[in-house]
Amino acid sequence: MNQDGEALTRHTEDRGIQIKECPTWSPDGERIAFAALFDVYRIYAFEVAASLSQPFDVLGDLVYPLTNRVWNSMCPAWSPEGSTIAFTTDDFFGDLQIHLLDLSDGSKRQVTTGPDPAWDPSWSPDGSRIAFDSDGEGNYELYAVTMDGTRTERLTNDSALDRRPDWSPDGQFIVFSSARSGSLELYVMKSDGTEVQRLEAGAGSNFDPAWSPDGLQLAFVSNRDGNYEIYRIDLPALAP
Secondary structure: OOOOOOOOOOOEOOOOOOEEEEEEEOOOOOEEEEEEEOOOEEEEEEEHHHHHHOOEOOOOOOOOOOOOOOOOOEEEEEOOOOOEEEEEEEOOOOOEEEEEEEOOOOOEEEOOOOOOOOEEEEEOOOOOEEEEEEOOOOOOEEEEEEOOOOOEEEOOOOOOOEEEEEEOOOOOEEEEEEOOOOOOEEEEEEOOOOOOEEEOOOOOOEEEEEEOOOOOEEEEEEOOOOOOEEEEEEOOOOOO
């Protein structure tokens, strides 16, 4: 659909998948990856152009998930150059961690480690780090990990929930959802976790923000009219 909510297009249709979530565009705009729950969560991707005439069917003939040998795989995120998908799945010990899927050969590599779960990966625009959230210390906080997994940095430290980070296109900021004001609201901070500020997004609970490619707007979810809908706001000027 367009920015005003018109021209809505359906891209998926199947016979029994109840949950599809976390859609994410490939950088070239040609494919969309998402997580689907049937017996377990798996990640699929479809060609956008082809789905306009024939909606993608998860249970269709000869349709295989990207994570064919990885059960319980969720939260896909394309790398900036489009060759890799970061996602959350169980590691060898049964802990939910962020892994990388190489789309050229299907190989998988773990990035985060430890008993604390890691969710909602978001790539830095230069592909050097991945922001994520984890509730390992009693409530959800935001972190960033280097691509080799050797260095993890804590970005937020607040008694309220902080979730769903999304990196700005210029790499200087991270937007996220937080309950630190009493209800879920949108916040933005520098990519090193400093200078946190609340964004005025209106009434209701506001969460799951995503930057526009030009960095001037945010799309987000809000329940201000009694059910969950997608909205957008213009961003104020953010000092680098």
